[in-house]
Amino acid sequence: MTYSDPRIDAYIVKSASFAIPILEYLRALVHETCPEAKETMKWSFPHFEYKGSILCSMASFKQHCAFGFWLESRLNDPHQLLAVNGERVGMGSLGKIARMEDLPEETHLKGFILEAMRLIDSGVKQKKDDKPKETKDLVIPAYLTEALEDNPAAKTVFEDFSQSNKKEYVEWFEDAKTEATRLKRLEQGLEWLAEGKVRNWKYVR
Numbered sequence: 793m794t795y796s797d798p799r800i801d802a803y804i805v806k807s808a809s810f811a812i813p814i815l816e817y818l819r820a821l822v823h824e825t826c827p828e829a830k831e832t833m834k835w836s837f838p839h840f841e842y843k844g845s846i847l848c849s850m851a852s853f854k855q856h857c858a859f860g861f862w863l864e865s866r867l868n869d870p871h872q873l874l875a876v877n878g879e880r881v882g883m884g885s886l887g888k889i890a891r892m893e894d895l896p897e898e899t900h901l902k903g904f905i906l907e908a909m910r911l912i913d914s915g916v917k918q919k920k921d922d923k924p925k926e927t928k929d930l931v932i933p934a935y936l937t938e939a940l941e942d943n944p945a946a947k948t949v950f951e952d953f954s955q956s957n958k959k960e961y962v963e964w965f966e967d968a969k970t971e972a973t974r975l976k977r978l979e980q981g982l983e984w985l986a987e988g989k990v991r992n993w994k995y996v997r
Contacts, residue, residue, distance in 0.1 A: 797831035800838045803852075811852035814889055818850050818859055821898065825905040835976040845912045848905065849972060851884070854942055858884030859895075860971040863911050867904055871896075874904075884971060930959050933966065939978055946985035953990070960991035 804815045815838075822829050822840050829840045829847060837851040846862040861867060864874060864885045873896045874885050885904075889895060940947035950958060961981055968974035984993065 795828075795830035797833065797838075799833045800831050803833070803838055807852040807857075808854060810890065811857050814857045814892060814895070815850055815852060817892065817895075818857075821901060822848060822905060825902045826909055835972055836979065837975065839972070842909055842912050846972070847908055847912065848885075851975065856888040856890045858971075859886050859889060860884040861904060861908050862970060862972070863908055863916060864971070866911055866916055867907055871900060873900055930955060930962060932958075932962060935974075936962065936965060936978070939982060940985075943982050943986060946982045949985045949988050957990050961985070964991055 800819065804812055804819070807815060819831075819838070826840070826842055826847065829842055832839050832841055834846075834849070837849060839849040840847045848859065848861045850860075851858045861874075867874060867885075886896065887894075895901065940950055950961070953961075965974055965977055965981065968977055981991070984991070
């Protein structure tokens with residue numbers, strides 16, 4: 793039995809034409825590998841749950857897709873396929889996916905899904921990483937730069953901000969413990985930036 797959600801059907805249909813076959817493939821692969829997976833929408837993009845816990849998620853953007861595992865930091869990755877083991881590009885566990893060829897081999901993808909299932913079965917939780925050490929120069933993550941390019945209003949405000957105002961937003965995004973949280977914060981942050989608001993605008997008199 794496939795636990796499908798019509799909201800995901802609508803999400804896929806509304807995605808860019810290049811993204812549709814990628815999302816459909818990933819969706820089918822998750823259900824094939826984990827028949828118990830249930831679909832749902834969280835933070836405005838598709839998620840797959842297994843035994844009440846988030847197994848993985850997928851999302852589409854203007855020029856690429858993303859596919860992420862909730863327990864990404866706990867997965868074994870002997871072939872160095874996960875973004876956590878290299879320089880993060882994009883917001884998913886597999887980096888930017890602009891075409892089917894950008895995806896790892898199906899056997900590797902299934903392996904990640906099966907391992908994520910075993911971790912959930914074992915009661916493993918998300919690993920809490922230590923906060924990054926303070927650095928003198930502010931490094932703007934690639935996913936934020938890309939998101940700002942797609943939102944000119946937010947980009948203009950961000951570029952005009954002081955270093956401290958920029959830092960507050962960057963640290964807020966970077967401190968997210970999961971991809972889902974980071975995406976939710978990024979979506980909210982871009983909205984605030986487009987309105988000319990600093991990160992802690994609610995506390996500014």
